[in-house]
Amino acid sequence: MKPLKTALLLCSFVFLIACKGEKEPENATATKAETREADPDRQEITRLVKDVYKWQDTVKTHNTFRSFMKDSMIVGYDPIEQSLYRVQMDKSGLFATEFMDNMGRIFNKQDELLRSGEAEWHEGDMPPFGGSDVNPWCRCQDRPTDDFDKIHVVVEKMTADTATLYWNWKGFGKDWEQEHYHIRVVKEKGKWKIAWMEGWDYETNVRLVF
Numbered sequence: 001m002k003p004l005k006t007a008l009l010l011c012s013f014v015f016l017i018a019c020k021g022e023k024e025p026e027n028a029t030a031t032k033a034e035t036r037e038a039d040p041d042r043q044e045i046t047r048l049v050k051d052v053y054k055w056q057d058t059v060k061t062h063n064t065f066r067s068f069m070k071d072s073m074i075v076g077y078d079p080i081e082q083s084l085y086r087v088q089m090d091k092s093g094l095f096a097t098e099f100m101d102n103m104g105r106i107f108n109k110q111d112e113l114l115r116s117g118e119a120e121w122h123e124g125d126m127p128p129f130g131g132s133d134v135n136p137w138c139r140c141q142d143r144p145t146d147d148f149d150k151i152h153v154v155v156e157k158m159t160a161d162t163a164t165l166y167w168n169w170k171g172f173g174k175d176w177e178q179e180h181y182h183i184r185v186v187k188e189k190g191k192w193k194i195a196w197m198e199g200w201d202y203e204t205n206v207r208l209v210f
Helices: 002-038 040-058 079-092 097-116 174-178 202-206
Strands: 067-070 073-077 151-158 162-169 181-188 191-197
Touching: 040 151, 040 162, 040 181, 040 191, 073 079, 073 097, 079 097, 097 191, 097 202, 162 174
Parallel strands: none
Antiparallel strands: 067 073, 151 162, 162 181, 181 191
């Protein structure tokens, strides 16, 4: 009987050790998650995203693609309006040079396509460019609230000077939570700034859809 009791006690001891070993990774994972959330860079990136939408909602020059009309046709854009918009973007301190240059490239290419007649856009019709049927800042047509502090930001990958992330509206139902908007940020002169946004992808915005 003694050998049997000894074996049972040994098995119980091994089982307890194994259970403890299984729990430790969970605790370690939770600790790492909390550490990531408290990371100053992640906090700055989250604040950056929210500030971008607050800025975009209040900026004086709302339309960087102000159009020129001729015989009920949109035949190009106003370069002065676009320049004024870029000045405001630069002053905001929220956008990397890469992002502003990319928006300028989109403006110039769409303007070229319209002026050449390759892209035809009748007044009142949908724009002939890909992705133009929704707001490029969110790839949406509406939003559940005007409180941009309720945006939920998830940093997916991050290095010392670049990060990829997405945001969604959390707390407004599954449909809103399932909509993810992707962004890339970079650190310029020690400050995180927007470098790329899903709705401002160059190839998408210069592709003719009809």
